Amino acid sequence: MALLEIRGLTKDFGGVRAVDGLDLDAAEGEIVSVIGPNGAGKTTLFNLVTGMTRPDRGEIVFDGHGIVGLRPSQIIELGIARTFQNVRLFPEMSVRENVMVARHCRTRSGMLKAVLRPPSFRREEAETREAAERALAFFGARLVGWRFDTPARSLSYANRRRLEIARALASGPKLLLLDEPTAGMNPHETGELIGLIRRIRDEIDVTIVLIEHDMRLVKGVSERVVVLDYGQMIAEGRYDEVASNERVIEAYLGRKASPA
Numbered sequence: 001m002a003l004l005e006i007r008g009l010t011k012d013f014g015g016v017r018a019v020d021g022l023d024l025d026a027a028e029g030e031i032v033s034v035i036g037p038n039g040a041g042k043t044t045l046f047n048l049v050t051g052m053t054r055p056d057r058g059e060i061v062f063d064g065h066g067i068v069g070l071r072p073s074q075i076i077e078l079g080i081a082r083t084f085q086n087v088r089l090f091p092e093m094s095v096r097e098n099v100m101v102a103r104h105c106r107t108r109s110g111m112l113k114a115v116l117r118p119p120s121f122r123r124e125e126a127e128t129r130e131a132a133e134r135a136l137a138f139f140g141a142r143l144v145g146w147r148f149d150t151p152a153r154s155l156s157y158a159n160r161r162r163l164e165i166a167r168a169l170a171s172g173p174k175l176l177l178l179d180e181p182t183a184g185m186n187p188h189e190t191g192e193l194i195g196l197i198r199r200i201r202d203e204i205d206v207t208i209v210l211i212e213h214d215m216r217l218v219k220g221v222s223e224r225v226v227v228l229d230y231g232q233m234i235a236e237g238r239y240d241e242v243a244s245n246e247r248v249i250e251a252y253l254g255r256k257a258s259p260a
């Protein structure tokens with residue numbers, strides 16, 4: 001059984017059908033890229049899976065649970081984490097704190113314990129801190145050591161994007177959704193990210209679905225590529241299969257990104 005099963009997913013915004021009867025699966029441990037021209041419905045798909053938007057029709061089953069109608073926080077607890085197209089961090093909080101916040105969906109202490117700070121709270125906080133530091137260590141030296149305590153706003157753009165991924169990992173997901181992880185990165189940084197995404201899958205045992213316009217990354221990481229256009233899946237397969245598919249080439253003609 002697939003880890004994620006989407007059936008007949010449909011979402012309208014006024015007169016626009018952003019997602020149109022979509023069926024999509026992701027198997028455990030797979031890396032799937034979702035590509036398509038601007039406005040194809042990719043981000044709406046992520047918003048539907050994470051509970052930020054409610055579908056008009058269709059089913060989303062994750063790890064055996066129907067998740068349509070659950071709150072985003074419940075979906076995170078079940079094991080789906082995401083990053084956003086535009087970086088969304090707490091700029092004044094430190095690098096470590098930004099990641100610790102995400103870990104709180106796995107902790108049990110409430111407000112009262114946070115004020116009284118009994119030993120059980122302090123133990124849990126130490127564990128949260130260690131989990132955050134482990135997630136940050138995934139990026140080599142870039143986000144560790146003295147950077148643990150620097151405010152997120154002082155990081156370079158590429159490091160802020162890395163921090164977002166670390167934060168998503170700290171929530172302990174089974175499924176990681178990355179929305180345009182290379183946006184704003186230079187070719188060298190993109191090259192690094194290709195290796196990193198594979199390492200995350202191999203070492204943390206997480207399934208990854210990503211939206212991406214940079215075809216170098218799509219080619220470099222995907223086991224399967226799904227192409228959307230006007231909310232429908234128009235092609236699916238290995239990168240070289242979809243890149244030479246006539247419907248895909250046609251969908252991209254005259255639009256921004258192209259599957260070269």
Ligand SMILES: Nc1ncnc2c1ncn2[C@@H]1O[C@H](COP(=O)(O)OP(=O)(O)OP(=O)(O)O)[C@@H](O)[C@H]1O
Pocket residue numbers: 013014016017018036037038039040041042043044045
């Ligand atoms: N909240 C909203 N209200 C109205 N229309 C929306 C909303 N969100 C998305 N849409 C519309 O739904 C369609 C799909 O948008 P979506 O952002 O999902 O596409 P996308 O494939 O992620 O595009 P891009 O590659 O540009 O990020 C577009 O026509 C968009 O204008």
